[in-house]
Amino acid sequence: MARLSVRLGDLELENPIIPASGTFGYGYEFADLYDIDILGSLAFKTTTLNKRFGNPTPRIAETASGMLNAIGLQNPGVDKVIEEELPKLKKCFHKPIVANISGFSIEEYQEVARRLDSEEQIGLFEVNVSCPNVSGGGIHFGSDPDMARQVTEAIKKVTTKPVFIKLSPNVTDIVSIARACEDGGADGLSLINTLIGMRIDLKKRQPIIANVTGGLSGPAIFPVALRMVYQVSRAVNIPIIGIGGVSSARDVIEMMMAGASAVEVGAANFADPYICKKIIEELPEVMDELGIENIRDIIGGCK
Amino acid sequence: MKQVICKIRENKKIALNTYRMVLKGDDMKQLKPGQFVNVKLEPFFLRRPISICDVKEDELTLIYKAVGEGTKMMSELKEGKLDLLIGLGNGYDLSKSGERPLLIGGGVGVPPLYYLAKKLREQGKEVSVILGFNKKDEIFIEKEFIDLGCKVLVTTADGSYGTKGFVSDVMDEVEYSYFYTCGPLPMLKAVNNKAESEGEFSFEERMGCGFGACMGCSIKVKDGYKRVCKEGPVFERKEILWQD
Ligand SMILES: Cc1cc2nc3c(=O)[nH]c(=O)nc-3n(C[C@H](O)[C@H](O)[C@H](O)COP(=O)(O)OP(=O)(O)OC[C@H]3O[C@@H](n4cnc5c(N)ncnc54)[C@H](O)[C@@H]3O)c2cc1C
Numbered sequence: 001m002a003r004l005s006v007r008l009g010d011l012e013l014e015n016p017i018i019p020a021s022g023t024f025g026y027g028y029e030f031a032d033l034y035d036i037d038i039l040g041s042l043a044f045k046t047t048t049l050n051k052r053f054g055n056p057t058p059r060i061a062e063t064a065s066g067m068l069n070a071i072g073l074q075n076p077g078v079d080k081v082i083e084e085e086l087p088k089l090k091k092c093f094h095k096p097i098v099a100n101i102s103g104f105s106i107e108e109y110q111e112v113a114r115r116l117d118s119e120e121q122i123g124l125f126e127v128n129v130s131c132p133n134v135s136g137g138g139i140h141f142g143s144d145p146d147m148a149r150q151v152t153e154a155i156k157k158v159t160t161k162p163v164f165i166k167l168s169p170n171v172t173d174i175v176s177i178a179r180a181c182e183d184g185g186a187d188g189l190s191l192i193n194t195l196i197g198m199r200i201d202l203k204k205r206q207p208i209i210a211n212v213t214g215g216l217s218g219p220a221i222f223p224v225a226l227r228m229v230y231q232v233s234r235a236v237n238i239p240i241i242g243i244g245g246v247s248s249a250r251d252v253i254e255m256m257m258a259g260a261s262a263v264e265v266g267a268a269n270f271a272d273p274y275i276c277k278k279i280i281e282e283l284p285e286v287m288d289e290l291g292i293e294n295i296r297d298i299i300g301g302c303k
Numbered sequence: 304m305k306q307v308i309c310k311i312r313e314n315k316k317i318a319l320n321t322y323r324m325v326l327k328g329d330d331m332k333q334l335k336p337g338q339f340v341n342v343k344l345e346p347f348f349l350r351r352p353i354s355i356c357d358v359k360e361d362e363l364t365l366i367y368k369a370v371g372e373g374t375k376m377m378s379e380l381k382e383g384k385l386d387l388l389i390g391l392g393n394g395y396d397l398s399k400s401g402e403r404p405l406l407i408g409g410g411v412g413v414p415p416l417y418y419l420a421k422k423l424r425e426q427g428k429e430v431s432v433i434l435g436f437n438k439k440d441e442i443f444i445e446k447e448f449i450d451l452g453c454k455v456l457v458t459t460a461d462g463s464y465g466t467k468g469f470v471s472d473v474m475d476e477v478e479y480s481y482f483y484t485c486g487p488l489p490m491l492k493a494v495n496n497k498a499e500s501e502g503e504f505s506f507e508e509r510m511g512c513g514f515g516a517c518m519g520c521s522i523k524v525k526d527g528y529k530r531v532c533k534e535g536p537v538f539e540r541k542e543i544l545w546q547d
Pocket residue numbers: 061062339349350351352353354355366367368369370371372373374375411414415506507508509510536
């Protein structure tokens with residue numbers, strides 16, 4: 001096994017770097033810039049049963065060391081993703097991918113998973129129960145332990161692929177939700193999604209984002225994500241994908257020491273579209289400096 | 304799309320709060336009129352989209368207005384390097400221009416029309432340009448358009464230069480085969496109400512990535528949804544859905 005390889009359940013990744021859902025399109029914009037086959041995996045934009053346009057614009061606002069977004073799960077719908085996006089992605093990415101899915105009812109979550117289950121490109125499901133930008137969907141299922149367990153159980157029934165639940169930080173006690181997912185049979189957890197925030201346009205005296213609030217991401221949320229990964233990893237026995245503000249090789253190591261088995265890199269791809277490539281290239285150097293032989297040895301290694 | 308680390312050759316005030324930056328870098332020649340670049344400005348997290356105003360060999364010219372934190376900081380840059388993503392967006396379709404294209408720009412919507420005018424003049428087209436500003440001290444590159452051999456009309460909202468009024472008020476004075484326009488949304492709407500030919504509009508939207516990855520800039524058009532940064536920023540008149 002190579003120095004950077006890690007495991008997410010049954011799935012082995014060449015390295016722990018995965019572009020986060022919603023920040024990497026379906027990969028081909030980045031394939032213009034570099035060979036994306038160097039990535040550990042790739043999480044595609046949340047896919048729902050029906051196509052969604054999402055929220056009105058402006059959908060984006062800048063913040064100190066980060067940004068707010070309120071896209072509202074724009075996606076072409078699961079059938080189009082299978083017919084058009086996956087074949088296109090297959091041409092530039094040849095490893096198992098992370099299929100991020102969401103729904104507005106438990107049946108819808110199940111149906112999306114069922115339709116994607118037979119796609120061999122998909123290595124694992126990442127179930128978004130944490131989108132803060134749509135009403136009645138996403139976060140609705142991730143704010144209550146009982147609902148989170150039900151969604152997990154329902155999806156486990158229709159697929160044999162590993163099921164990771166992507167958790168929201170916008171809850172009082174993320175550990176109880178994490179435990180509920182584990183009880184429901186989750187094979188792993190992804191955390192965190194964005195933190196709900198807001199900005200006001202001072203001249204117009206109105207919110208910058210048309211949807212009023214948006215999800216905060218970027219370096220600003222790294223310490224919050226790190227804390228949650230640390231707490232959750234100590235409470236469950238399933239692997240965690242650490243997400244939130246990761247933008248350097250050092251951040252990756254910190255996230256993994258906190259308890260993550262792999263990481264997703266989100267908004268940092270916008271500031272520097274080469275960031276995932278740079279992190280993968282820099283990791284061995286930083287590991288040498290810190291006396292780390294194999295990256296998997298440091299998972300949860302924070303004393 | 305490509306990332307280019309450019310050298311700042313010049314960064315000069317040319318009108319009220321308006322600056323011209325000349326950058327030297329690789330692969331500038333492939334850029335098309337109507338495309339934009341996304342500029343990284345430390346310590347800001349998101350890049351700033353700015354239209355291509357002119358390209359000469361390895362030189363790229365941007366004209367921008369200092370309106371907020373980022374562009375103010377940009378206006379203070381002296382020498383040094385600047386990290387740009389270049390070649391973003393679709394650009395104008397020059398093949399549709401006909402023999403007498405009309406270019407209509409308002410405020411910082413004027414810069415992208417310069418490179419367009421230059422290319423159209425190279426093809427021997429008879430180019431008319433309407434430039435709209437609020438007042439006289441905001442006016443820039445009028446002479447540059449004249450030097451290209453364009454017929455130029457200027458309007459100012461307060462009447463301190465040229466015709467008093469808006470760009471749409473003088474469109475009747477020009478005969479045109481097709482039009483290209485860029486400016487604030489109310490201006491684009493006024494142009495649409497007045498225009499008597501097909502044409503193309505360049506739109507602005509707040510952007511996360513600027514290269515199609517985040518869906519931050521999607522707008523509704525007649526046959527579905529398009530990203531201003533990828534399928535835009537230029538849209539054909541017949542595909543646009545105007546909203547209030
Ligand atoms: C395709 C395109 C081409 C453009 N070309 C030019 C040009 O040639 N010259 C020029 O002066 N301006 C141009 N603009 C507008 C320019 O991008 C904004 O004025 C600039 O981003 C403001 O940044 P700021 O930090 O000064 O403002 P702030 O308000 O401090 O910026 C905060 C955030 O909002 C964004 N933002 C604010 N205003 C706008 C806006 N009007 N459009 C998009 N994002 C905005 C910023 O990018 C930043 O992310 C263009 C915009 C687009 C979308």
